[in-house]
Amino acid sequence: MKILMISFAAALAALAGPAQAQDRIGPDRYAVVVKAAAHPPTPRAARRALARIEQAALAVCGASSFSLREIRMSVRDSACWRGSVAEAVARADDPLLSAAYHPHR
DSSP, rough: OEEEEEEOOTTTOOOOTTTSSSEETTTTTTEEEOSSSSSOSHHHHHOOOOOOHHHHHHHHTTTTTTOOHHHHHHHHHHHHHHHHHHHHHHHHHHHHHHHGGGGGO
């Protein structure tokens, strides 16, 4: 399994929890390491990679695994989360990952 490094745009106040390691790469931008296949071999692996990307985007945009369901849902509705996931999928540039992502749009 290759590690996919993705940068996310996020507000300075929206720091991730301990689930992912973050590096600040600029004002309002963070790099997060997501343990997922950069080029998943199957559609199922692509869906798992997308789920990990979505979890990382939740953390970067202000929700943690310990957040209330309502907070996680609110973050998933935010422009930060949508933009972060879209950017990560685009940067991965993988057809299976893109196909897994498009039903979300």
